[in-house]
Amino acid sequence: xxxxxxxxxxxxxxxxxxxxxxxxxxxxxxxxxxxxxxxxxxxxxxxxxxxxxxxxxxxxxxxxxxxxxxxxxxxxxxxxxxxxxxxxxxxxxxxxxxxxxxxxxxxxxxxxxxxxxxxxxxxxxxxxxxxxxxxxxxxxxxxxxxxxxxxxxxxxxxxxxxxxxxxxxxxxxxxxxxxxxxxxxxxxxxxxxxxxxxxxxxxxxxxxxxxxxxxxxxxxxxxxxxxxxxxxxxxxxxxxxxxxxxxxxxxxxxxxxxxxxxxxxxxxxxxxxxxxxxxxxxxxxxxxxxxxxxxxxxxxxxxxxxxxxxxxxxxxxxxxxxxxxxxxxxxxxxxxxxxxxxxxxxxxxxxxxxxxxxxxxxxxxxxxxxxxxxxxxxxxxxxxxxxxxxxxxxxxxxxxxxxxxxxxxxxxxxxxxxxxxxxxxxxxxxxxxxxxxxxxxxxxxxxxxxxxxxxxxxxxxxxxxxxxxxxxxxxxxxxxxxxxxxxxxxxxxxxxxxxxxxxxxxxxxxxxxxxxxxxxxxxxxxxxxxxxxxxxxxxxxxxx
Amino acid sequence: xxxxxxxxxxxxxxxxxxxxxxxxxxxxxxxxxxxxxxxxxxxxxxxxxxxxxxxxxxxxxxxxxxxxxxxxxxxxxxxxxxxxxxxxxxxxxxxxxxxxxxxxxxxxxxxxxxxxxxxxxxxxxxxxxxxxxxxxxxxx
Numbered sequence: 001x002x003x004x005x006x007x008x009x010x011x012x013x014x015x016x017x018x019x020x021x022x023x024x025x026x027x028x029x030x031x032x033x034x035x036x037x038x039x040x041x042x043x044x045x046x047x048x049x050x051x052x053x054x055x056x057x058x059x060x061x062x063x064x065x066x067x068x069x070x071x072x073x074x075x076x077x078x079x080x081x082x083x084x085x086x087x088x089x090x091x092x093x094x095x096x097x098x099x100x101x102x103x104x105x106x107x108x109x110x111x112x113x114x115x116x117x118x119x120x121x122x123x124x125x126x127x128x129x130x131x132x133x134x135x136x137x138x139x140x141x142x143x144x145x146x147x148x149x150x151x152x153x154x155x156x157x158x159x160x161x162x163x164x165x166x167x168x169x170x171x172x173x174x175x176x177x178x179x180x181x182x183x184x185x186x187x188x189x190x191x192x193x194x195x196x197x198x199x200x201x202x203x204x205x206x207x208x209x210x211x212x213x214x215x216x217x218x219x220x221x222x223x224x225x226x227x228x229x230x231x232x233x234x235x236x237x238x239x240x241x242x243x244x245x246x247x248x249x250x251x252x253x254x255x256x257x258x259x260x261x262x263x264x265x266x267x268x269x270x271x272x273x274x275x276x277x278x279x280x281x282x283x284x285x286x287x288x289x290x291x292x293x294x295x296x297x298x299x300x301x302x303x304x305x306x307x308x309x310x311x312x313x314x315x316x317x318x319x320x321x322x323x324x325x326x327x328x329x330x331x332x333x334x335x336x337x338x339x340x341x342x343x344x345x346x347x348x349x350x351x352x353x354x355x356x357x358x359x360x361x362x363x364x365x366x367x368x369x370x371x372x373x374x375x376x377x378x379x380x381x382x383x384x385x386x387x388x389x390x391x392x393x394x395x396x397x398x399x400x401x402x403x404x405x406x407x408x409x410x411x412x413x414x415x416x417x418x419x420x421x422x423x424x425x426x427x428x429x430x431x432x433x434x435x436x437x438x439x440x441x442x443x444x445x446x447x448x449x450x451x452x453x454x455x456x457x458x459x460x461x462x463x464x465x466x467x468x469x470x471x472x473x474x475x476x477x478x479x480x481x482x483x484x485x486x487x488x489x490x491x492x493x494x495x496x497x498x499x500x501x502x503x504x505x506x507x508x509x510x511x512x513x514x515x516x517x518x519x520x521x522x523x524x525x526x527x528x529x530x531x532x533x534x535x536x537x538x539x540x541x542x543x544x
Numbered sequence: 545x546x547x548x549x550x551x552x553x554x555x556x557x558x559x560x561x562x563x564x565x566x567x568x569x570x571x572x573x574x575x576x577x578x579x580x581x582x583x584x585x586x587x588x589x590x591x592x593x594x595x596x597x598x599x600x601x602x603x604x605x606x607x608x609x610x611x612x613x614x615x616x617x618x619x620x621x622x623x624x625x626x627x628x629x630x631x632x633x634x635x636x637x638x639x640x641x642x643x644x645x646x647x648x649x650x651x652x653x654x655x656x657x658x659x660x661x662x663x664x665x666x667x668x669x670x671x672x673x674x675x676x677x678x679x680x681x682x683x684x
Binding site: 275354357 | 561562563564565566568569590599600603604605606607620622623624625626627628650651652653654655656657658659661663666668669670671
C-alpha cells in the first residue's frame with residue numbers, strides 16, 4: 001500500500017487538496033494528512049516516499065503513480081508502507097531519494113529541495129512532516145522536551161534562559177521576551193495570564209496560521225512553558241475569525257493535550273473582524289468583551305493586563321520559538337544565530353507577486369535580494385520587481401535599490417522601515433504606488449478603533465488628500481466650508497506644493513500623535529511610496 | 545428571533561470570563577444578526593447597559609444589526625492580493641453580483657502567496673482568475 005502525504009493546511013485546501021486526496025484514496029493509496037511544507041506555489045503538494053509532486057490536479061493522479069513507480073524502481077527500493085513517523089523520516093533523508101532527478105511533474109526530494117535545504121527551521125521543524133493532531137508524531141519528534149525540562153527548573157531560571165537566548169517579540173515591536181516575562185514573574189498578584197496574540201491580520205503573513213494549523217501542540221507547549229515561568233494558571237489564544245481551520249485545529253489540540261498541559265488551562269477566543277485587535281491592549285479589551293479600543297500605556301499589560309492582572313502577551317511565533325530554546329542547550333544555540341541584537345531565526349513569509357511564495361525560516365541577516373531573487377525566483381508574472389512591502393500594511397515600501405538591506409530590526413529601523421511580522425509582499429512594475437499609498441490611508445480608516453484623533457480623522461483626511469494629489473478629489477470648498485461662519489475653513493484650493501506639505505504634516509501628526517502602531521505606522525507606506533516613486537503621484541522630481 | 549433559543553445561548557455562556565464576545569458570536573451564527581432585542585437580553589444577562597452592548601456590536605465587522613439573506617462571498621483586497629491582480633478581476637465580479645450576492649471586501653485570508661483569494665462560508669478559494677471568481681458569484 002502506497003502512503004501518500006497531502007497537507008490539510010488551509011492554503012492547500014484552498015488550492016484543492018481535498019479533491020486530490022480523494023482521488024489518491026480512490027486509486028488505492030493510503031492518504032495521510034500532514035502539515036504544509038510552506039512551499040505554496042506547489043500546493044496541492046503530494047509527497048510519496050520522500051519525493052514531491054506539485055501542483056497536483058485530480059487528473060494528474062494516475063500519471064503521478066505511474067511516474068513514481070518508474071522513479072523508485074530505477075533508484076530506490078519501493079517506499080516503505082510502514083506507518084511510523086520514524087520510518088517516514090528515514091525515507092525522506094535517504095541518499096537515494098536525494099538523487100532522484102525531478103521533472104515537470106516531480107520536484108524531487110522535498111527534504112533536499114533548495115527552498116527547504118537553505119532554511120534554518122527551528123519553530124517550523126515539523127512543517128510538512130507530521131500529522132498536526134497526532135500526539136504520537138509530536139512526541140516522537142521531540143515534542144514536550146522543552147516543557148518537561150522547564151518544569152524541572154525554577155521559574156526564574158526559565159526566564160533567565162529565555163533572556164539569554166535573545167528572543168524578541170515576533171509580533172512586530174521586537175521587545176525582548178525575557179524582560180517581559182521577568183516583569184510578569186515579579187509582578188504582585190496571584191492570578192496571572194498568558195495571552196497568545198494570534199490575530200494575524202497583516203496582509204502577506206501566514207506563519208501564525210501555519211503554526212496553529214500545522215503544529216498546534218508546539219504553540220501550546222510554548223504557552224505552557226511561559227505559564228510555568230511566570231506563574232500563570234490560565235491562557236487564551238486570540239485567533240481572528242478569518243481563520244476557521246486554525247480555530248478548529250487549536251480547539252482539538254487543546255482537548256487532546258489538556259492532561260499534559262495541566263494544571264495550565266488554555267482557551268481559544270475568536271476575534272470578530274477587527275484588525276486593530278492585533279495591538280495587544282485592544283486585544284485584551286476584546287477578550288474582556290469590550291470595544292477593542294487601544295489602551296494608553298502605562299500601565300503595561302505585564303503589570304495590569306487581562307482583567308487587570310499581570311499578563312504576558314506574546315505573538316504566536318514568539319511562543320513557538322520557546323520549546324526549542326528551552327531544550328537542553330537551546331538558548332545558547334539560538335543566541336548564536338542572527339546578527340546584532342536580532343537573535344535567532346525569523347519565519348519570513350514570501351507573498352504577493354512572487355514565483356516561489358511560501359514560508360522561509362532563517363537566521364536574521366538575510367537580504368531582500370536573496371529572498372526575492374535567489375529564493376523567491378522573482379515575480380510570478382515574470383515582470384521586473386517594482387517594490388516590496390515588508391511588515392504588512394503598516395510597513396514601508398522598499399525600492400529595489402535597497403535590496404541589500406539585511407533582515408534585522410535595527411537596520412530596518414535606520415532605513416525608515418520595519419520588519420513587523422516578517423511578511424513580504426512583492427509588486428511587479430504594473431503596481432501603482434499612488435494607489436497603494438491611498439490604500440494605506442483607506443485601510444487605516446476602515447480599521448481604526450477610533451480612540452485617538454490622529455488615526456481616526458487623519459486616515460480619512462489622508463484619503464481625501466491623496467485623491468486631490470492624484471487629481472480625482474475635490475479642490476473647491478464645499479457648501480459648508482464656504483459659509484462665512486466657517487472662519488477656519490479654507491476658501492481657495494491649494495497648490496500642489498501646498499498639498500504635499502499638508503501630506504507631510506498629516507504624516508507627522510499621525511506618526512507621533514497616534515496611540516498605537518495602526519495610526520503611528522500608516523505614514524510608513526505613504527511616505528516611502530512618495531519618496532521612491534514620486535512619478536506615481538504626478539511629480540517629476542523629488543516630492544519631499 | 546426565537547426567544548427560548550436566545551435564552552439558551554445566553555445561559556450557555558453566562559458564567560465565562562469575558563462572556564460577551566463568545567455570546568455575540570453564537571447569536572450572530574444562529575440568527576444571522578444581533579438585533580435590538582438580542583442586545584437588550586444580553587445586556588440584562590451580563591449586567592451591562594444596552595448602550596455598552598450596542599457599542600461592542602457596532603464596533604466589530606463580523607456583527608450585523610439586521611440579517612442579510614443574500615449569499616455572501618468574502619473577497620480579499622489587501623496588498624498581497626492586489627499585487628496578484630485582484631483589482632483587475634473585482635469589477636466584473638461586482639457587476640455579476642449586483643444586488644443578489646453580497647460580495648464583501650475583507651482584508652486578508654492568510655493565503656497570501658497564491659491570491660487572489662475568496663472565502664464562501666468556511667470554504668476557501670485561491671488562485672482565482674476572472675472566470676473562477678465569476679463562477680463563484682454565479683453559483684452562490
